[in-house]
Amino acid sequence: MDKDNSKAVEDMRSLLHKNDEVAAQTRKWLDSRQIFGINLMGSPGSGKTTLLESLIDCYQGDLAELAVLEGDLETNRDADRIAGKGVQAEQICTGSVCHLSASMVAEALEKLSLPGVNTLFIENVGNLVCPSKFALGTHLNIVAVSVPEGDDKPIKYPVMIRTADIVVITKTDLLPYFNFNLERCRREIQEINPQAIILETAATNATGIEELWRCIGERSC
Amino acid sequence: MHEFSVVSALLDLVTEDARKHKATGVTTITVKVGVMSGIEPELFEEAFHVCKRGTVAETAALELIRQPIEISCPCGYQGGIEGFSFRCPKCGETTIRVSDGEDMILQRLELELPD
Numbered sequence A: 001m002d003k004d005n006s007k008a009v010e011d012m013r014s015l016l017h018k019n020d021e022v023a024a025q026t027r028k029w030l031d032s033r034q035i036f037g038i039n040l041m042g043s044p045g046s047g048k049t050t051l052l053e054s055l056i057d058c059y060q061g062d063l064a065e066l067a068v069l070e071g072d073l074e075t076n077r078d079a080d081r082i083a084g085k086g087v088q089a090e091q092i093c094t095g096s097v098c099h100l101s102a103s104m105v106a107e108a109l110e111k112l113s114l115p116g117v118n119t120l121f122i123e124n125v126g127n128l129v130c131p132s133k134f135a136l137g138t139h140l141n142i143v144a145v146s147v148p149e150g151d152d153k154p155i156k157y158p159v160m161i162r163t164a165d166i167v168v169i170t171k172t173d174l175l176p177y178f179n180f181n182l183e184r185c186r187r188e189i190q191e192i193n194p195q196a197i198i199l200e201t202a203a204t205n206a207t208g209i210e211e212l213w214r215c216i217g218e219r220s221c
Numbered sequence B: 001m002h003e004f005s006v007v008s009a010l011l012d013l014v015t016e017d018a019r020k021h022k023a024t025g026v027t028t029i030t031v032k033v034g035v036m037s038g039i040e041p042e043l044f045e046e047a048f049h050v051c052k053r054g055t056v057a058e059t060a061a062l063e064l065i066r067q068p069i070e071i072s073c074p075c076g077y078q079g080g081i082e083g084f085s086f087r088c089p090k091c092g093e094t095t096i097r098v099s100d101g102e103d104m105i106l107q108r109l110e111l112e113l114p115d
Helices: A017-032 A048-057 A077-084 A102-109 A158-163 A172-177 A182-192 A209-220 B003-020 B041-051
Strands: A006-014 A036-042 A066-072 A088-093 A119-123 A140-146 A166-170 A197-200 B025-034 B061-067 B070-072 B097-100 B104-112
Touching: A006 A017, A006 B003, A017 A036, A017 A102, A017 B003, A036 A048, A036 A209, A048 A066, A048 A077, A048 A119, A048 A166, A048 A209, A066 A077, A066 A102, A077 A088, A088 A102, A140 A158, A140 A209, A158 A182, A166 A182, A166 A209, A182 A197, A197 A209, B003 B025, B003 B041, B003 B104, B025 B041, B041 B061
Parallel strands: A036 A119, A036 A140, A066 A088, A066 A119, A140 A166, A166 A197, B025 B061
Antiparallel strands: A006 B104, B025 B104, B070 B097
């Protein structure tokens, strides 16, 4: 029994309830336009933007079918890089916030011209921790882990690996120069997230990019 | 360091609950934090004490309950896992359901009501 002037209340909502609600609205909105949304995450310098550039270079369709949202604390540099490839891109500058949120994405989507677009990439703020729990309304999570970061990153950042549908080990052309145990890295990713697809890419010579497009295509059907 | 975002979301929920029950204050907030929720309890507490100022939860105590991963397996196993290995420790199956330990939940609030 509560004391006269106090009351216990059970709530049981997720702390991310509000973000999840906005993300669910975005998902519906994308679905209604038949746009497949992809949330690309990874550390700063893991090669996310370069991976996007390489995906654009290898795209078989009309570039007007693609759109990109770029998340960074500061500067429009990444959106400029994507626009330089002929794909429409909008920059989200988060200021001091270390991850994108569903509302930031919802707001930025209004600035894109989406008729004709069938695939939307959202490059999250470079960070292997914070973006993992903030749903954006996308359909697929890709996590980039690069060879120079070291093979221990997946096991050190398991929460991020858990959110991945596809883990891309990037910069594999640098394997001869780093003490990176590919087999152990793959094994540890599999332990943390047995359902994740693991791919290897080297954007400089487009290794693995077609396979990545194929995996994206299979998921978007 | 996304703990500030999460704490501010927590305070929004708490404020909403307090308003709904016409509370004048909040004495205790109990949050279940999964070990794989991506939240660092110490940082979360620090952020809470900074952000609660000026809100209805200004004098509230924060109680964090650490929730380990729990899975259920088609083989009937229910319970924890070994380390970060997301497979059934009994039969090795990987198509398991994670039933707890990945979320952050506002479990309970102790509200002060007007006399």
